[in-house]
Amino acid sequence: xxxxxxxxxxxxxxxxxxxAGYGAxxxxxxxxxxxxxxxxxxxxxxxxxxxxxVRSSFAEDIKLEESDHSxxxxxxxxxxxxxxxxxHGREEPMNHVEVERLRREKLNQRFYALRAVVPNIxxxxxxxxxxxxxxxxxxxxxxxxxxxxxxxAVQIQxxxxxxxxxxxxAVLEFVDExxxxxxxx
Amino acid sequence: xxxxxxxxxxxxxxxxxxxAGYGAxxxxxxxxxxxxxxxxxxxxxxxxxxxxxVRSSFAEDIKLEESDHSxxxxxxxxxxxxxxxxxHGREEPMNHVEVERLRREKLNQRFYALRAVVPNIxxxxxxxxxxxxxxxxxxxxxxxxxxxxxxxAVQIQxxxxxxxxxxxxAVLEFVDExxxxxxxx
DNA sequence: GGTCACACGTGAGGC
DNA sequence: TGCCTCACGTGTGAC
Numbered sequence: 144x145x146x147x148x149x150x151x152x153x154x155x156x157x158x159x160x161x162x163a164g165y166g167a168x169x170x171x172x173x174x175x176x177x178x179x180x181x182x183x184x185x186x187x188x189x190x191x192x193x194x195x196x197v198r199s200s201f202a203e204d205i206k207l208e209e210s211d212h213s214x215x216x217x218x219x220x221x222x223x224x225x226x227x228x229x230x231h232g233r234e235e236p237m238n239h240v241e242v243e244r245l246r247r248e249k250l251n252q253r254f255y256a257l258r259a260v261v262p263n264i265x266x267x268x269x270x271x272x273x274x275x276x277x278x279x280x281x282x283x284x285x286x287x288x289x290x291x292x293x294x295x296a297v298q299i300q301x302x303x304x305x306x307x308x309x310x311x312x313a314v315l316e317f318v319d320e321x322x323x324x325x326x327x328x
Numbered sequence: 329x330x331x332x333x334x335x336x337x338x339x340x341x342x343x344x345x346x347x348a349g350y351g352a353x354x355x356x357x358x359x360x361x362x363x364x365x366x367x368x369x370x371x372x373x374x375x376x377x378x379x380x381x382v383r384s385s386f387a388e389d390i391k392l393e394e395s396d397h398s399x400x401x402x403x404x405x406x407x408x409x410x411x412x413x414x415x416h417g418r419e420e421p422m423n424h425v426e427v428e429r430l431r432r433e434k435l436n437q438r439f440y441a442l443r444a445v446v447p448n449i450x451x452x453x454x455x456x457x458x459x460x461x462x463x464x465x466x467x468x469x470x471x472x473x474x475x476x477x478x479x480x481a482v483q484i485q486x487x488x489x490x491x492x493x494x495x496x497x498a499v500l501e502f503v504d505e506x507x508x509x510x511x512x513x
Numbered sequence: 514g515g516t517c518a519c520a521c522g523t524g525a526g527g528c
Numbered sequence: 529t530g531c532c533t534c535a536c537g538t539g540t541g542a543c
Binding site for chain 1: 431434435438439441442445446454455458459461462464465468471472475476478479485486489493496500
């Protein structure tokens with residue numbers, strides 16, 4: 144496992160080597176691997192004290208990296224390159240390549256952010272991630288619904304008890320009043 | 329807007345025309361557009377009676393299509409094609425193409441399913457979808473947490489009131505008993 | 514005409 | 529070993 148590297152390395156050194164020849168510079172890029180957050184480990188729904196902290200800071204790193212590098216630096220570079228060459232034979236579709244690379248990069252960052260938010264991920268591929276995301280959203284919806292209905296039920300019980308207590312207080316007051324009147328006689 | 333078509337059209341007619349020449353049959357495929365479910369309309373969190381039904385049936389369609397077509401039919405076809413040609417000049421990487429197509433298709437179905445589950449989608453592209461998904465998950469988490477804590481608070485109040493009522497009942501019983509004894513004298 | 518987003522085929526690499 | 533997933537460059541249609 145010597146090819147392990149972090150997520151933000153995907154956004155590094157994007158300036159040179161933009162030749163239009165296809166499949167030439169493809170071998171220098173290792174396959175990305177995801178940081179070992181909740182890989183193949185089934186968590187119960189109650190273990191969210193430590194992992195949440197780690198994942199939150201991780202998502203913040205992603206967000207900072209995304210809003211700093213992608214949206215300003217690369218786009219300005221693209222603008223400059225575009226104005227230099229109006230229409231040539233081979234250097235024209237280079238910015239298209241870079242734009243596409245940027246789009247892919249952004250999409251992958253969103254995937255990483257999603258991976259940081261969704262627990263109980265069963266697989267490492269993107270399809271499994273999306274599947275688990277749908278499952279998790281439905282689960283959360285059900286939980287919220289259950290908690291809400293339980294809260295409503297308890298609230299109804301509490302209101303009923305409040306009425307009961309008010310009634311009992313009225314009875315007590317009446318008894319006290321009668322007792323006092325009875326004593327005055 | 330005459331190029332509007334449904335989602336399940338992406339999964340149709342995948343059998344023939346697998347030539348290795350690139351970019352030939354690409355012009356007959358229009359740009360995919362997503363069904364008009366909650367597009368640019370901001371829903372509040374309380375409107376989930378009609379839209380949920382529509383989205384649920386839609387997700388079921390996706391699920392059925394995926395588990396029927398992708399996992400059995402195409403894979404069996406790939407197995408047969410693979411055993412026929414061991415190593416040839418041009419027909420060998422065709423199954424790779426088809427496998428890749430299948431993978432892309434599956435991933436897109438997951439994207440559609442996610443789009444059916446997540447409300448308040450701000451953009452039509454995949455990156456925005458994932459961004460809104462993360463936002464929605466955090467929102468749901470917060471909602472569940474709030475409902476749970478509210479439920480706990482109301483439950484505590486109810487327990488306190490129950491104790492109070494029991495105490496008052498004891499007092500009443502004591503008063504009744506004393507009154508009875510006082511009357512017997 | 515330029516931008517954006519997408520699907521496609523393809524090489525590479527991990528399991 | 530083959531199977532599967534991924535990133536890449538490219539073509540293309542809609543804005």
